[in-house]
Amino acid sequence: MPDTRSRLSRLPYEGVVVGAPVTIPYRRYSTNTAHWWVGRAVREVVQRAGLRSTDIDGLSLSSFTVGPDTAIGLTQHLGLSPRWLDHVPLGGASGVVALRRAARAVQCGDADFVVCVAGDTNQVDSFRRMLSTFSRFAQDAVYPYGSGGPNASFALITRNYMMRYGATREDFGKICVAQRDNALHFPHALMKKKLTLDEYMGARAISDPIHLFDCVMPCAGADAFLVCREDAAKSLGLPAARLLATIERHNSFPEDPIQYRGGWAMDIGEFYAMAGVTPADVDFVQTYDDYPVICMMQIEDLGFCGKGEGPDFIRSHTLTADGSFPHNTSGGQLSVGQAGAAGGFLGLVETVRQLTGEALGAKVPDARIGLASGFGMINYDRGLASGAALLAGGQA
Amino acid sequence: MTEPLSRPKRKDPLKKTRIPLLPQGTRSRTALGLTAAAAEGRFQLQVCGDCAAVVYPPRDACPRCLSANLPFRDVDNGGTLLAETTIRTSTDVYFRERMPWRIGTVLLDAGPAIVAHLHGDLREGERTRLQLKLDKSGQAIVIALPAKDTPNMADDPQWRELTCDPKYRRALVTDGRTAVGQAMAEALSQAGASIVFVGVADPWKPFPGEERLRKLERVEIVALDLTDTISVNECAGEFAPRVDILVNTAEHVRTGGIIERKGLTVAREELEVRYLGLMRLAQAFGPVLRARGADGINSAAALVNLVSVFALTNWPAYGAFSATEAACLSAAQSLRTELRPGGVKVVNAFFGPLETEWYQAVPPPKLAPAALARAVVQALQQGLEDVFVGDIAEDIRARLAVNPKALERELGS
Numbered sequence: 001m002p003d004t005r006s007r008l009s010r011l012p013y014e015g016v017v018v019g020a021p022v023t024i025p026y027r028r029y030s031t032n033t034a035h036w037w038v039g040r041a042v043r044e045v046v047q048r049a050g051l052r053s054t055d056i057d058g059l060s061l062s063s064f065t066v067g068p069d070t071a072i073g074l075t076q077h078l079g080l081s082p083r084w085l086d087h088v089p090l091g092g093a094s095g096v097v098a099l100r101r102a103a104r105a106v107q108c109g110d111a112d113f114v115v116c117v118a119g120d121t122n123q124v125d126s127f128r129r130m131l132s133t134f135s136r137f138a139q140d141a142v143y144p145y146g147s148g149g150p151n152a153s154f155a156l157i158t159r160n161y162m163m164r165y166g167a168t169r170e171d172f173g174k175i176c177v178a179q180r181d182n183a184l185h186f187p188h189a190l191m192k193k194k195l196t197l198d199e200y201m202g203a204r205a206i207s208d209p210i211h212l213f214d215c216v217m218p219c220a221g222a223d224a225f226l227v228c229r230e231d232a233a234k235s236l237g238l239p240a241a242r243l244l245a246t247i248e249r250h251n252s253f254p255e256d257p258i259q260y261r262g263g264w265a266m267d268i269g270e271f272y273a274m275a276g277v278t279p280a281d282v283d284f285v286q287t288y289d290d291y292p293v294i295c296m297m298q299i300e301d302l303g304f305c306g307k308g309e310g311p312d313f314i315r316s317h318t319l320t321a322d323g324s325f326p327h328n329t330s331g332g333q334l335s336v337g338q339a340g341a342a343g344g345f346l347g348l349v350e351t352v353r354q355l356t357g358e359a360l361g362a363k364v365p366d367a368r369i370g371l372a373s374g375f376g377m378i379n380y381d382r383g384l385a386s387g388a389a390l391l392a393g394g395q396a
Numbered sequence: 397m398t399e400p401l402s403r404p405k406r407k408d409p410l411k412k413t414r415i416p417l418l419p420q421g422t423r424s425r426t427a428l429g430l431t432a433a434a435a436e437g438r439f440q441l442q443v444c445g446d447c448a449a450v451v452y453p454p455r456d457a458c459p460r461c462l463s464a465n466l467p468f469r470d471v472d473n474g475g476t477l478l479a480e481t482t483i484r485t486s487t488d489v490y491f492r493e494r495m496p497w498r499i500g501t502v503l504l505d506a507g508p509a510i511v512a513h514l515h516g517d518l519r520e521g522e523r524t525r526l527q528l529k530l531d532k533s534g535q536a537i538v539i540a541l542p543a544k545d546t547p548n549m550a551d552d553p554q555w556r557e558l559t560c561d562p563k564y565r566r567a568l569v570t571d572g573r574t575a576v577g578q579a580m581a582e583a584l585s586q587a588g589a590s591i592v593f594v595g596v597a598d599p600w601k602p603f604p605g606e607e608r609l610r611k612l613e614r615v616e617i618v619a620l621d622l623t624d625t626i627s628v629n630e631c632a633g634e635f636a637p638r639v640d641i642l643v644n645t646a647e648h649v650r651t652g653g654i655i656e657r658k659g660l661t662v663a664r665e666e667l668e669v670r671y672l673g674l675m676r677l678a679q680a681f682g683p684v685l686r687a688r689g690a691d692g693i694n695s696a697a698a699l700v701n702l703v704s705v706f707a708l709t710n711w712p713a714y715g716a717f718s719a720t721e722a723a724c725l726s727a728a729q730s731l732r733t734e735l736r737p738g739g740v741k742v743v744n745a746f747f748g749p750l751e752t753e754w755y756q757a758v759p760p761p762k763l764a765p766a767a768l769a770r771a772v773v774q775a776l777q778q779g780l781e782d783v784f785v786g787d788i789a790e791d792i793r794a795r796l797a798v799n800p801k802a803l804e805r806e807l808g809s
Contacts, residue, residue, distance in 0.1 A: 128487035132420055140427040141453035144419050144537055145511055146497040147488030148481070155481035156501050156511070159520075163479070207483045254459070257509040258478055258501050380453055381501065381511055 010274055012244075016103045017233050018391065019240030020048040020226040021352040023360075025188040026337040030121045030220030034066040034340075035077055037119035041222035042078060045115050049226050050236050058084035058114030058227075060102050062094035062341035064130060065120045084111035092288045092376025093248070094118050094344035095223075096387030100246035102227040112228060119222030120340025127218045137380035148207050150290065151215055153378050155207040158293040160258040162209065167311040169209060172292035173200040175327070176213050176334055178319035179289065183331020185321075186361030190219060190337040213334070214291055221339030223349045239356035241391040244275035244369070248387040256382075262294075262375060263386035264301035272303065275390040277369060279303040282390070284326035284354060284364045286347030288375035289334050294383070295327070298373050302388060321362030329354060329362055348372040348389065355393035368393050398516055398548040401556075403564055403590065404693040416689030416738045417490040421533030426454040429468040430536035434528035435781035441506070443469040452508040473526045475504040477540060480520050490532070498554065502526060502540050512538040515555055517546040529558040529779050532689070532739030534732070550777060559779035560697035560741055563588035565640040570622060570677065572596045573603045575752050575765040576702065577645040583769035584641070585614050587777070590694065593635055595620025597627070622646050622673030632680035637688070641776065642681055643700040646673050649754035653715030663716050671723040674701070678731055689738030698741045700772055701728040705746040705789040708796060711807050732781075741781055745772050748788025761787045 022044045024037060038061065046053050059082045061071040069077070071087035084105050088098045095118065102114040131149045133139060146152055161167055177197050183189035195213060203212035226238075233240040247270065249263025264271075272278055279302065287298040296310035304325070305313040317325040330336055330350040333343045351370040353359045364370075373388040423431065426442075433440035442451040444458040445465030457464055480500035486492050498514040502524055510526065518524055523543040531537045539558060542549070550561055567584045571577040572594035584592045592615045596603070599619050609615065618635060621627040648669040650662055657663060678699070688696035706714060707721035725744065732742040749755040751762045763786035771785040784793045795803045 131487055132422075136424050137453045139420070140423050142511060143488075144421075144531065144533070144535065145499045145513060146483040147420070147486045147491045148483035148497075148499070149487055151485070152481055152483050152499060153511075155483075156479045156499075159481060160479040160501070163520075205482070205484050207481045207485070210481070257503040381509060 010270070012274065013103050013107060015230045016107050016227065016243050017230045017240035018099065018225050018227055018243060018352050019233050019238045019356065020045045021349040021356070021358065022048065022224045023188050023346070023349055024119070024222040026190055026219045026221035026339050028122070028190060028217065028219050028337070029124055031123070032121055032220070034063045034119050034121045035069070035074065037121060037220060037222040038063065038066065038074060038117050039078055041117045041119055041224035042115050045117070045224045045226050049113070049238050051113060053078070053080060056080050056113050056115050057082050058102060058105055058111030060086040060088055060098040060114060060116040062088045062090065062098060062118035062344065063120050064091070064340045065126060082111070084114065090344065090376055090385045091341055092290060092344040092383070093374035093385035093387045094341045094376070095348040096246060096344070096372065096374040096389050097248055097385070099227065099243070099348060099389055100248060100387070103243050103246070106227050106229055112232060114227040115224060116227060116345075117222065117224035118341040118345040120220060120342060122218050122220040122340070135379045138378070141380060150378050151207040151210050153381060154291040154293065155210040157259050157382065158209055158291060161260055161293050161296070164260060165308040165311060167293070167296060169201060169211070170197065171296070171311045171314045172214060173197050174314055175289075175292040175295050175319060176200055178323070179328045179332045180335045181320050182329050182362050183335030186330040186336065188360070189331045189335050190217060191331065191335040210291065216290055216333040216338035216343070219337035219339050221337065221342050223339070223342045223345035225345070225349055225352055239358060241352045241355040241370075241393055244277065244390040244392050245271050246387065246389045247271045251384050252386065259382035260297070261307065262297055262301050262383065264298060264373065264388055265307075268301065268303050271388060271390070277390065282369050282371050283367045284321070284329055284370050286328055286332070286351050286370070286372040288344070288347065288373050289328055289332040290338065290343070290375070292334070294375055298375070302371065302373060321364050326364045329359070329364055331361070344374050344376060347374070351391055355391055397546060398552045400548040401551040401564055401693055413688060414690045416532070416687070417493070418533040418737070418739055419488065419490045419531050421535045423535050424454065426456055427536070429454060430528055431530065431534075433468060434530050434536035436783070437778050437780045439471060439473040439526060439528055440468040441471045441508070442466040443471065450504070450507040452510055471506045475502040475510070475524050475526060475540070477501070477514070477518055477520055477522055477524050478503050478509070480514055494557070500540060510538050512540040513554055515539060515541045515549065516552040517542045517549055530741070530781055531558060534736050560641060560743070560776040562641060562773060562776055564590050565694050565697060566591050566593070566638050567641040567643060568593040568595065568635060568639045569643045569645055570595045570620060571645045571647065572609055572617060574645055574647050575605065576647065576750065576768060578605045578609050579765040579769035580643055580645050580772065581609060581615050582612055583766070583773045584643070585612050587773045589614065589641070591616060593618045593639065595622075595631065597621035622676060623668045625676055628676040628680045632684070636681050636684040639681060639685070640688070640694050640696050641698050641700065642677065642685065643702070643772065644674055644677060645702055646670060647754070648717070648720070649714070650717055651714055653712045654719075657716050663720075666717065666720045667723070670720045671727065674724050674727055678727070682731070682735065685740050686735050686738035689740050696738060696740050698743050698776055699731060699735060700743045700745060700776070701725070702745050702747070702768070702772070703728070705748050705784065705792045708746070708792065709800060709803055709807065741779070743772070743775055743780065744782050745775060745785055746783070746789045746793070747785045748792065763788070
């Protein structure tokens with residue numbers, strides 16, 4: 001094995017910023033195509049930044065439903081002529097991965113203005129069709145087993161985690177209830193009614209121990225942001241957040257028979273070292289919340305507590321935007337909805353909003369450093385992709 | 397503990413028969429290695445030829461050493477159920493009407509973690525045996541069973557969905573004049589079939605074993621002549637809606653190759669009884685079988701094709717006979733595809749020479765009709781698709797796998 005200690009230390013993302021955070025209001029079902037959603041998001045980024053679309057020389061696309069097209073087809077569809085193009089089909093990790101690639105392109109001068117966009121439509125039968133053909137392993141070894149989709153896969157992960165670390169449904173409920181409180185302030189959230197812990201506990205079982213409010217609602221929507229140089233943002237008068245550090249890891253810990261940790265645990269040291277901060281410096285966290293157990297894993301693996309201490313951590317903190325551990329401050333996918341690959345952008349876009357003073361809903365007081373995390377792609381029995389980004393507002 | 401099945405009530409003729417639905421049957425080409433193993437009731441996974449890693453789900457490169465040498469091999473099927481879930485909502489129409497449905501993650505002693513269907517008597521944390529089975533789509537799935545047999549375990553709904561168990565099902569054995577037909581009727585009755593119809597051509601003509609056959613419990617003799625289209629259609633008209641398992645026991649065994657036959661009379665007879673007989677049966681009973689694949693506890697389950705193992709490679713001493721048997725095997729392959737929309741299995745039971753008059757001059761080992769019948773019932777209970785019964789059939793299968801050309805020469809010498 002090569003000695004990783006002799007690895008080059010990573011170059012900081014000097015002078016790279018993220019701005020123009022955009023969420024196109026989600027809809028449960030849409031008769032529009034993914035192209036329509038992506039187009040709307042790109043247009044809003046361009047307008048917010050005060051650019052013309054001909055100024056966009058980099059495009060990064062994430063979408064499950066844009067087929068048969070990929071990013072290249074979208075350039076002609078949207079009338080863009082980028083000199084840098086990326087397609088990031090990584091589901092819930094798309095946002096972080098798109099950002100870190102775009103940041104290097106901008107830093108190195110390969111592109112000046114990169115729009116990272118994720119958009120998906122949700123037609124009445126598209127979810128079922130996507131599940132049955134999601135991956136070869138899903139087709140061969142998951143879908144024929146009750147066709148419970150990610151609910152069933154995460155039920156097994158949740159069940160195992162509960163047995164291993166003593167997490168209870170009440171712990172997961174606390175995460176969901178706090179996110180709903182946050183969502184009540186976020187205008188684009190699909191869930192508009194308050195959720196109580198009693199309602200959470202009494203909800204119908206979907207795939208034990210997963211119950212209704214542990215599940216995201218698939219929907220249509222798009223999110224996007226702009227990556228450019230700090231001086232460019234300044235001359236446009238565009239509020240922007242600086243990128244401090246990112247990590248990305250795939251197929252981590254393949255030897256674990258059931259997933260109880262993610263790739264963050266492999267790279268967390270490098271993550272904070274690159275940013276020059278510690279978990280204690282982080283003012284809010286947007287975890288990838290396809291299911292609350294994954295939030296708990298991220299809180300552990302990203303260093304806010306030790307492995308297995310997630311349940312205690314949740315019990316000893318308040319998780320709303322004004323709480324002791326502000327978490328998923330727009331309501332997350334659990335309350336806003338999961339718009340396909342845009343679900344992997346939601347937390348990142350919210351992070352930029354909080355750091356640039358543009359929050360649409362509940363504001364985190366004095367937010368200077370934010371963490372957005374991504375997770376995704378249940379290829380067989382676990383999420384393969386994970387990533388995270390640390391960003392700082394102007395004052396940090 | 398599994399709740400024992402209760403005998404299904406008489407069906408309300410005004411009630412709609414449920415349309416058979418299938419779970420998703422699409423698989424990668426490599427994953428069909430599991431289907432091949434499941435068809436014969438073997439537990440095989442890919443084992444890396446270079447580093448011996450046991451690999452699942454099926455892959456085209458070893459995740460430990462990147463080797464492409466990944467043959468399917470028999471693997472120890474012991475493991476532990478790490479976590480389970482009961483699925484209560486599904487996007488799939490087949491599973492939707494069978495909810496709730498239990499699955500779990502099993503850590504196989506041999507290495508990989510496998511998401512499997514769960515037998516009702518298996519609990520989280522317990523030891524388990526895994527089996528590969530064919531689901532209603534005809535493709536392989538893995539089911540985790542309790543480490544030791546439990547009472548009524550064959551009655552578990554998730555297990556019964558994978559098998560063609562004769563218990564509380566109704567069977568038709570097509571020829572009761574033969575020793576095999578009689579043994580088959582007895583074995584099905586003993587396995588708990590609600591009724592076994594036994595076809596006999598010209599039932600007023602007495603035949604050896606008749607008295608014993610008539611005395612068997614839940615056995616009813618019906619008029620059926622496989623060489624007569626009208627007779628087959630009449631039989632189907634009366635009984636097809638009540639036949640869940642159709643076992644074709646028609647025999648026509650004569651010695652001799654192709655040249656020695658001198659004329660076509662015997663060959664025609666052979667084809668009438670065997671190939672055209674099977675075709676008449678399939679045309680008359682097939683549409684009803686296919687429509688009744690999800691008709692409750694006594695849904696249509698299987699068509700059993702009793703076929704000589706010399707259908708697979710010709711035995712020149714019985715050369716013309718072998719050719720007819722090959723036609724029946726080929727027809728059965730077509731029937732598999734045609735009956736699959738109903739989730740109805742076509743079971744090929746391959747056998748060698750029998751302890752009957754027509755194999756008088758053949759030296760042992762020869763197969764007793766009762767042993768053949770028992771094996772067929774077992775194959776139904778286990779949900780198998782291909783079963784090789786007796787020493788000769790197993791020997792031929794093994795030699796075919798090694799060198800079919802060598803076997804062709806050896807059978808001719």
